Amino acid sequence: QKEVEQNSGPLSVPEGAIASLNCTYSDRGSQSFFWYRQYSGKSPELIMFIYSNGDKEDGRFTAQLNKASQYVSLLIRDSQPSDSATYLCAASSGGSYIPTFGRGTSLIVHP
């Protein structure tokens, strides 16, 4: 059974701080990793994907992948109240178009 684990939170950080969201996965064959942001009552939106070990940066977001530890993280720098949402981590194996989703971490950024 492929699993993606996330702490449900909520993770509460002050405005301007770095928010660190973490995710572990069980399938060593996983090759593609995704972070989705979901605002309350809305649908998920893809914000980052990463395939290689190391860091990938896009604006205030950095995705980090460590395949040896089966660990993916999302860092949000200079967190804003508008970043308050649930963040879903997903992992898919090579050749599979269907990722396994975690249940999400709720992030609250307070002014």
Next chain:
Amino acid sequence: DVKVTQSSRYLVKRTGEKVFLECVQDMDHENMFWYRQDPGLGLRLIYFSYDVKMKEKGDIPEGYSVSREKKERFSLILESASTNQTSMYLCASSLKQWGYTFGSGTRLTVV
């Protein structure tokens, strides 16, 4: 801007009714998916399709069917709606393994 459009944002149906949920994408994606999302249970895959006329069962297909007569359109059918099918239904599409684009979702209430 790429788009996945779900025909209804909110629906209220009676127990036993046949319900059609429509999803259209304008990105020429081969892959289309139907999920339901419930609090505490995360995203659960109902059905998916990799090509026109093709369909595959996901994790929870019971009580549902799908139709894909055209590449851009993927319909979810609740054969006889029941109260335990009250949920948020999310359609998604993807090109190969490059992550999902979700529709805005349909919140279905069965009374």
